[in-house]
Amino acid sequence: MNKLFSTIETKRVLVSDGAWGTELIKKGFQSGSCPELWNLEKTEEVFSIANNYFDAGSDIISTNSFGSNRIKLEHFGLADKTYQINKKAAEISKSAAKEKLVMGSVGPTGKFLITGEISEEELRQSFSEQLKGLIDGGVDAILFETFYDLDELNAVIETIRDLSNIPIICSATFNKNSEGEFYTLMGNSIREVYSFLIEKGVDLVGVNCGNGYFDSIEIVKQIKKDFPELKILVQPNAGLPEITSGQLVYSETPEKIIPAIKDFLEMGVSIIGGCCGTTKEHIKIIRELTDKYLANK
Amino acid sequence: MIDLLNQLAICIEKGKINSQSKIPADMAGKDGVEELIDKLLRLNIPSKTIIEDGLLKGMTVVGEKFRDGKLFIPNVLFSAKAMNHAMDILKKQFPSDQLQIKGKVILATVKGDLHNIGKNLVKMILEGNGWEVIDLGVDVDSEKIIQKLKETDVKAIGLSALLTTTMLNMKGIIEDLRNNGIKVPVAIGGAPVSKKFAEEINADFYSPDPSGFLDYLNNNLN
Numbered sequence A: 001m002n003k004l005f006s007t008i009e010t011k012r013v014l015v016s017d018g019a020w021g022t023e024l025i026k027k028g029f030q031s032g033s034c035p036e037l038w039n040l041e042k043t044e045e046v047f048s049i050a051n052n053y054f055d056a057g058s059d060i061i062s063t064n065s066f067g068s069n070r071i072k073l074e075h076f077g078l079a080d081k082t083y084q085i086n087k088k089a090a091e092i093s094k095s096a097a098k099e100k101l102v103m104g105s106v107g108p109t110g111k112f113l114i115t116g117e118i119s120e121e122e123l124r125q126s127f128s129e130q131l132k133g134l135i136d137g138g139v140d141a142i143l144f145e146t147f148y149d150l151d152e153l154n155a156v157i158e159t160i161r162d163l164s165n166i167p168i169i170c171s172a173t174f175n176k177n178s179e180g181e182f183y184t185l186m187g188n189s190i191r192e193v194y195s196f197l198i199e200k201g202v203d204l205v206g207v208n209c210g211n212g213y214f215d216s217i218e219i220v221k222q223i224k225k226d227f228p229e230l231k232i233l234v235q236p237n238a239g240l241p242e243i244t245s246g247q248l249v250y251s252e253t254p255e256k257i258i259p260a261i262k263d264f265l266e267m268g269v270s271i272i273g274g275c276c277g278t279t280k281e282h283i284k285i286i287r288e289l290t291d292k293y294l295a296n297k
Numbered sequence B: 001m002i003d004l005l006n007q008l009a010i011c012i013e014k015g016k017i018n019s020q021s022k023i024p025a026d027m028a029g030k031d032g033v034e035e036l037i038d039k040l041l042r043l044n045i046p047s048k049t050i051i052e053d054g055l056l057k058g059m060t061v062v063g064e065k066f067r068d069g070k071l072f073i074p075n076v077l078f079s080a081k082a083m084n085h086a087m088d089i090l091k092k093q094f095p096s097d098q099l100q101i102k103g104k105v106i107l108a109t110v111k112g113d114l115h116n117i118g119k120n121l122v123k124m125i126l127e128g129n130g131w132e133v134i135d136l137g138v139d140v141d142s143e144k145i146i147q148k149l150k151e152t153d154v155k156a157i158g159l160s161a162l163l164t165t166t167m168l169n170m171k172g173i174i175e176d177l178r179n180n181g182i183k184v185p186v187a188i189g190g191a192p193v194s195k196k197f198a199e200e201i202n203a204d205f206y207s208p209d210p211s212g213f214l215d216y217l218n219n220n221l222n
Helices: A003-011 A021-026 A035-041 A043-056 A070-075 A079-097 A120-136 A150-163 A190-199 A213-226 A258-266 A280-295 B002-014 B033-042 B047-067 B073-093 B117-127 B142-151 B169-179 B195-200 B210-220
Strands: A101-106 A141-147 A168-172 A204-209 A232-236 A241-244 A247-250 B104-109 B132-135 B156-160 B186-189
Touching: A003 A101, A021 A035, A021 A043, A021 A247, A035 A043, A035 A079, A043 A079, A043 A280, A070 A079, A070 A120, A079 A101, A079 A120, A101 A120, A120 A141, A120 A150, A141 A150, A141 A204, A150 A168, A150 A190, A168 A232, A190 A204, A190 A213, A204 A213, A213 A232, A213 A258, A241 B195, A258 A280, B002 B033, B002 B047, B002 B073, B033 B047, B033 B073, B047 B073, B047 B117, B047 B210, B073 B117, B104 B117, B104 B142, B117 B132, B117 B156, B117 B210, B142 B169, B156 B169, B156 B210, B169 B186, B186 B210
Parallel strands: A101 A141, A141 A168, A168 A204, A204 A232, B104 B132, B104 B156, B156 B186
Antiparallel strands: A241 A247
């Protein structure tokens, strides 16, 4: 059995990591340049983010590669380094992981097939180089995160399946409408998204980013109701950011998310972590609550 | 006539171009934008009436439903396509002064951010409602905006960011504009930003959706 699945079977709940982008900013990353270039130029800083998460209690972390598909790197004049940047991203997280797990982070291109601004072939090529880099760098799974367009998800899933049998986790982002219902930007409901992912044979599904931990509870509830057998990853934002004395501050502090984490554990979520604005302090709390929950079961 | 204008508004909302178009499926074979405008022109209905009571009415509904999460990106794309098609037909029939625009607005995704869908949705809604959009694209710094302002008269600037790593660049752009003595109002939007964030960085306006920005422009700067 693959290491990811066997670890989930043994541990039952895995604690993942928090944010990368907002942690890079804390380390002096100047927004406007390419965050993933730090893998090559500031390897130690990226390593310390990875390491901090394992120190805080993560069982599995991701990689600094969310935006390093060829299309986005092209904008920074780094297209020919796509493979190299992603391979390095995987190697950095793996070296911090030791015997623990790493999932290679892959985000959307920001382009839409429906508008004709990109072809399916271009999408596949763009992801293919990124995925090869991550796989060769040694990741244990691929995490497609913050996706909102089933057409693009379809392209990435088919691309990875042409390359490898590595476990894949697909995580989508939803918005709440005026009636309190959740839809992706493209108008797909929770049921539509996860039916699609099941049909595509995805190993684990997820929900990430969005408006915070508490909105995500409702989404997980709906997934569990329609698809009780699905293994779920949840990595919400720490609420929406605000500026306080020039710094970005997130409203959902580690203490505030405690009730939400308890709910996720009760609902049987397999992997719990955070997205934008979450820190190693959030992960410490999640670790503590998870250990307590598992000890009482 | 009123019935035809109402039908036209519905065709804009649904993105129905002509009777042959397959979108939306439940209107197959029915009149689209092309046929309805043709009928209205035969009745000598002025372009202003067709635009205001037909086309703009449809686009307003699109903006409102998008705001409420009842319509989504694909719907807005289809509506914008139908709207552009309608305007092309009218441009052939009437001199440009009868299709007057309300004013020019600069839109830009800020430095470091390569995401253009939010900006493009705003563009479609504004253009569909009579505003001329100067689209500066993605990864835009203050210099580019200041340069454009020297060349043309602009009523407002809309800044967009999708990423938490780039939203802070909105602050720098607004500071640069103000330091250069530019008083054009700046509105911000995008997934991670909020009203509070807008206030903290001294933006003049924030809206979570395109129609809020449109209302702001129509009510304050038209």
